[in-house]
């Protein structure tokens with residue numbers, strides 16, 4: 001694949017090498033991630049799309065040290081990740097979870113949620129950093145002393161993004177970061193992510209089911225199905241990619257909108 | 271929006287308000303919302319925090335805020351005069367809501383199947399065995415590949431999109447007359463998303479269910495729903511036939527359409543909304559001017 005050749009010359013921020021992650025055993029064995037490989041050059045945005053349940057979140061969670069893998073390896077800037085993650089790792093790599101509500105402490109105010117990572121990493125100027133990051137994600141200051149349940153879904157998602165940004169990481173793992181947001185806030189967040197990437201030389205691994213979003217944001221897109229990477233796409237400067245795999249072709253068709261006739265003809269690509 | 275409630279009206283809402291007390295005075299989450307619907311598919315779109323979920327919750331009698339309305343009538347029943355007990359009867363059986371945070375609505379320490387069977391038995395008063403069959407059928411209907419495994423899994427063992435489909439399956443168990451679906455498919459890949467919407471579409475066409483779909487996905491609701499209500503800062507600022515969305519008049523609606531990544535060139539920033547003070551209280555007149 002041509003992308004691999006260009007990637008080899010550049011700095012590789014994330015190298016996923018023949019990664020496998022299984023859950024359960026016997027009849028209930030799930031090969032959530034099945035021998036997946038890809039490389040993300042530093043400062044790139046890499047998109048991960050695919051079927052629901054195909055292992056996208058599992059890969060992100062494994063990178064973040066929340067899942068153990070049973071095969072292959074993950075390298076960060078050339079260094080293989082061990083099972084234990086250090087504090088320094090989390091200063092460098094942050095994740096925004098798919099389920100923002102579940103990942104925000106229900107009894108902590110937004111202020112406390114944002115102050116906590118700063119305290120853990122011994123960073124000062126909490127006051128200034130918190131108001132800055134809230135402004136970056138367009139959260140009005142009046143929300144600062146509210147609890148998560150007092151916010152709308154999109155407001156909570158912005159808290160989750162702010163919490164990841166506050167440590168000024170180098171790599172962001174973003175699991176459906178804008179799927180709970182309306183398109184105007186989505187536009188602001190995507191612009192923010194692109195601006196930060198340029199300013200701070202960040203690398204993104206972005207999971208989204210929205211092909212419009214990944215085509216706009218990313219240079220490469222990996223398509224997953226059933227734990228396997230079925231297609232690796234290059235996105236050209238016009239946001240176009242040339243899908244060949246029948247599953248990807250069907251995804252493209254589905255993103256054109258609702259048409260009862262067409263849906264009846266969808267097939268499961270097993 | 272007609273003023274006269276007629277018999278094929280499934281839901282009639284007049285002047286709904288939801289307010290939360292706060293230290294800075296009351297926050298009006300929903301302001302003067304009025305609409306009627308039959309057994310059709312309507313969409314509520316609009317900005318984060320504009321009151322979409324609170325509108326849905328108020329219909330179900332589950333809003334934590336102060337709810338007032340001149341009329342809140344479901345299929346001839348005045349919801350505002352119902353006892354807690356009667357409301358509970360209607361909720362779940364005749365009106366269901368798929369909540370926005372699917373996994374949060376599931377009990378984390380109980381297996382998915384057990385929760386589904388319990389819900390099914392409460393709603394339908396059927397034997398455990400029949401409930402089991404019904405639940406497995408519903409999981410298959412929402413295109414869960416491996417219903418047996420998912421049935422025996424805990425919520426943290428399923429993916430985001432599977433969690434959403436489990437919630438949808440649970441809400442459809444009792445064949446409700448009105449389904450309020452709050453961002454029900456936002457975590458699904460587009461193929462499965464359409465397949466799940468097709469299930470709801472069939473229920474509307476074949477069994478006369480009414481559907482309120484709360485969504486951020488404008489192109490999707492334009493192709494799927496019959497009518498679209500656009501909310502901004504607690505109010506409905508525009509109501510438009512789904513197929514006419516591209517002719518929307520309100521600057522907010524037009525602004526939303528222009529923010530879509532599919533309308534942008536790669537490398538250029540996306541258009542963002544410049545919100546106007548005047549949108550808070552003005553309305554569109556018949557000519558499409560803000561007054």
Ligand SMILES: Nc1ncnc2c1ncn2[C@@H]1O[C@H](COP(=O)(O)OP(=O)(O)OP(=O)(O)O)[C@@H](O)[C@H]1O
Pocket residue numbers: 023024030032050051052053054055056057058059098426427428429430431432457458459
């Ligand atoms: N802790 C776990 N125990 C058992 N199975 C799990 C666990 N976590 C994930 N799985 C299974 O692994 C598979 C992949 O899940 P994952 O969350 O990675 O999917 P996904 O691609 O992110 O899907 P979605 O788009 O729906 O979020 C699923 O079949 C899921 O049920």
Ligand SMILES: Nc1ncnc2c1ncn2[C@@H]1O[C@H](COP(=O)(O)OP(=O)(O)OP(=O)(O)O)[C@@H](O)[C@H]1O
Pocket residue numbers: 149150151152153154155180182290297299316317318319320321322323324325334370
């Ligand atoms: N318990 C509460 N106490 C105080 N304010 C609340 C509470 N619940 C919601 N709100 C506020 O009410 C407003 C409307 O919230 P709602 O959840 O209906 O928004 P939404 O349109 O569904 O947004 P989203 O698209 O982000 O889910 C928001 O500004 C929110 O902060």
Ligand SMILES: [Mg+2]
Pocket residue numbers: 056057058098175429430431
């Ligand atoms: Mg996921």
Ligand SMILES: [Mg+2]
Pocket residue numbers: 152153154322323324370452
């Ligand atoms: Mg909501």
